Every structure is written in C-alpha cells, then in structure tokens.
Amino acid sequence: MITTTPEQLLASLRWRYATKKFDPTQIISSEVWAALEQSLVLTPSSFGLQPWKFLVITDPGVRANLLTQSWGQPQVTEASHYVVLATRTDLEAKDIEDWIACMGDIQQTPAASLAGFKGVIEGFVQRMSTETRAAWNVKQAYIALGQLMTSAALLGVDACPMEGISPAGYDEVLKLENSGYATAVACALGYRSAEDKYATIPKARFDASRVIQHI
Amino acid sequence: MITTTPEQLLASLRWRYATKKFDPTQIISSEVWAALEQSLVLTPSSFGLQPWKFLVITDPGVRANLLTQSWGQPQVTEASHYVVLATRTDLEAKDIEDWIACMGDIQQTPAASLAGFKGVIEGFVQRMSTETRAAWNVKQAYIALGQLMTSAALLGVDACPMEGISPAGYDEVLKLENSGYATAVACALGYRSAEDKYATIPKARFDASRVIQHI
Numbered sequence: 001m002i003t004t005t006p007e008q009l010l011a012s013l014r015w016r017y018a019t020k021k022f023d024p025t026q027i028i029s030s031e032v033w034a035a036l037e038q039s040l041v042l043t044p045s046s047f048g049l050q051p052w053k054f055l056v057i058t059d060p061g062v063r064a065n066l067l068t069q070s071w072g073q074p075q076v077t078e079a080s081h082y083v084v085l086a087t088r089t090d091l092e093a094k095d096i097e098d099w100i101a102c103m104g105d106i107q108q109t110p111a112a113s114l115a116g117f118k119g120v121i122e123g124f125v126q127r128m129s130t131e132t133r134a135a136w137n138v139k140q141a142y143i144a145l146g147q148l149m150t151s152a153a154l155l156g157v158d159a160c161p162m163e164g165i166s167p168a169g170y171d172e173v174l175k176l177e178n179s180g181y182a183t184a185v186a187c188a189l190g191y192r193s194a195e196d197k198y199a200t201i202p203k204a205r206f207d208a209s210r211v212i213q214h215i
Numbered sequence: 216m217i218t219t220t221p222e223q224l225l226a227s228l229r230w231r232y233a234t235k236k237f238d239p240t241q242i243i244s245s246e247v248w249a250a251l252e253q254s255l256v257l258t259p260s261s262f263g264l265q266p267w268k269f270l271v272i273t274d275p276g277v278r279a280n281l282l283t284q285s286w287g288q289p290q291v292t293e294a295s296h297y298v299v300l301a302t303r304t305d306l307e308a309k310d311i312e313d314w315i316a317c318m319g320d321i322q323q324t325p326a327a328s329l330a331g332f333k334g335v336i337e338g339f340v341q342r343m344s345t346e347t348r349a350a351w352n353v354k355q356a357y358i359a360l361g362q363l364m365t366s367a368a369l370l371g372v373d374a375c376p377m378e379g380i381s382p383a384g385y386d387e388v389l390k391l392e393n394s395g396y397a398t399a400v401a402c403a404l405g406y407r408s409a410e411d412k413y414a415t416i417p418k419a420r421f422d423a424s425r426v427i428q429h430i
Contacts (some may be wrong), residue, residue: 002371003223006250013257035221042228106419151264156217204321
C-alpha cells in the first residue's frame, strides 16, 4: 500500500523544522490530534513491549510548571499540544506477561503457543542490568518521537522535540516518582508563528556523502 | 503544507509490521531508495549534531557475515536493502566545529553569529561523561530509525527494525573498531514475501487507555 510519493514525503520532511515559536491561537483539530495519538500507539518497539506512557499535557497550570523545568522555552506553553514521553524504569515479569496477554487476546492465540516467544523476551531482558533495561526503554521512546515528528510533518503539523528539559523536574511535576515510569523526552506540537524566524532559515544538514556510506 | 490525510497516515501505519520474511526478488527502486536515504539525512537530532553514519550494505559477502552476527535472522540477506545505523562513540570539539561550519555555510551566517549557539552545545556536551555522550548519540539514531520506518510505510516499503544483533560483531565485520563510530541498530527494508505469516496476523498494541494519559 502506497499513500505518499517520494516527492511528497521529501517535501514534508524539508518543510518541517524544530519550531521555536508556536502560534498559541492555532489549535490542532481533534481529528488530526487523534491520528497523532494513534501514531504514538502504533509505534513499533522491541519485541512489541511498548515500555511507555505518552502524557498529553492539557492543564495550563501543569504546562506552566513544566516550563520552569525546560529552561523557559516558550514551546512548552505556546504549542497547541505538549506530549511527555515517559518510559518504564525497568522491565519486570509483569510487563512481559501483560504484553503476552495482550497479544494472545488480539491475535486469539493460546498462551501455550506464545510461551516460546515469551521465553525469548525473558532471556533477552534478564541478561541486562536494570540500568540497561531502563536505557533500552528510553531508546524505544525515541522511535516513538521519530514516528510522531514524521507523522506530524506529513499532516502539516509543526513540532519541536524537547530534550533541553530536566527529566527529574518533569517527574516531580507529573508525579512520576515511584510510578515505575520516568520522563524520557518531550515534544511540542502545533502551528508555527508567523514571527518564528527559524521557519525561513535554510535547513542545514551534513552532505549525504558524509553520513551515507555504501558498502 | 499537508501531504497526507489522517486516514492515509493511519492506514500506512496499520499496514506496516516487522517483516520477518522478505521477497528477495523484489528490489526497492532507485527513486524510492533515494527518498529513504534522504529521510535518513533529514532526520532531526539534538542541536542538529547528526552524530551518525548510515551504512547501506550492498555487498552480499558482507551481508552474509552480518547474518552470523544477527542470530541468523534471514532479513539480513533477503531484504532488498539493509542499513546499519552507527553513531559516534563520543562528541568532541571537532564534531561541534564541523556542525557549526556546516550551518554557517548553508545558512550564510558568519562564525561570530553562531558562537553563542556553539557555546550552548559545548556546555551541554561537556556536562556529560563520555558514556553518556555515546548513549545520547545512540538515542538520536533511534529517531532516525523511527523516521525511516514511518517513511518506508508511507512509500509502501516493508521494514524490520533489527535490535537482535551483536553490535560488537557488526563493528568487527564493518571495520568500525577505532573509527569513532559504533553500531547502534539496523533496519532491513524491502517487500514482504507472500509466505510471511506475520503479514496477516492482527496488529497487537496495548489499548490507548493504557499508554495515553491526558493531564
């Protein structure tokens, strides 16, 4: 199934940029937002484990509190929508059991048929330290961040990935401490302000000859 | 700029799955492959640093050697195209200087005007340990992986993210040792075989109520 041409894809990827100034009066429609939430839900992850929660921050007070943990970057409060991508601080037996149960349910497969797959996941996960498992979960969230930004670009929605934040500060504001989840990264989404000077600066990337190598 | 409707986007994201069996006779056209390479080149990264190289493995002998470092997963040799995403093992002064020079060139901005931005990057990078910088670079590669898989889905290209590999084994096969780059993750791309039973299994994801939370 093909829904986009190479030209359309590249036009969208060139159109996007890390939006610094959003127009706070322009709100993403509920139909488009629902699609972006689904792009998060549908993100691929290792073994399908989906070790994440996507927190959509609507409350203006919470947004204002996050702003103080984001070096004052105005995207936090001015963007139409603001998502915090949080990941599991570990992977435990229950995480794997929940996922196997979910698969079994949706694919109408008896637990016994999934026992082999479950064992593979368990083996893979048990060989890691808690720290490595947490870091692995964070990497999965960056797949979601990539899928979200690409999806947004195709739908004409501006986005700004937010790494310049205090994850510990976010965890405190969002009461994630001791929840089993921690802030990995965030993303502001909405529509660029006509005043964002970054919108018209030529996109800078290393030449393909530096970053692509054929072997 | 809008190039895709919410319905089209979601249809593509539901169509995609981690392809286990590719049809080795179906090759991605050069036009579509060029767009996928550009989607890698255009991937957003923190501060724009692009701490990566994307190795497109064409040589059948190298593919065969990588197969032995991939638990024998047939995607490595059967997929039309195979990309190894490698990232910098550190971030040094030269990485930042190269990026600032690239920006200055493309955006026709004198170095003096970029000195402030350069200082911000340097401060951010210097606060991290070498290990944290390497891990940070790997996270950026997962944005590229996300953008690549989403782009592929929209273009009707099948993909399989490859985490079940030996990064150290890949580094040896690809002679990355002491190059300043190391294997982060890989991705097989091509077209699904009619025999891939995974193509028709219902897609399993946790319910949105578990992974999306409105605050």
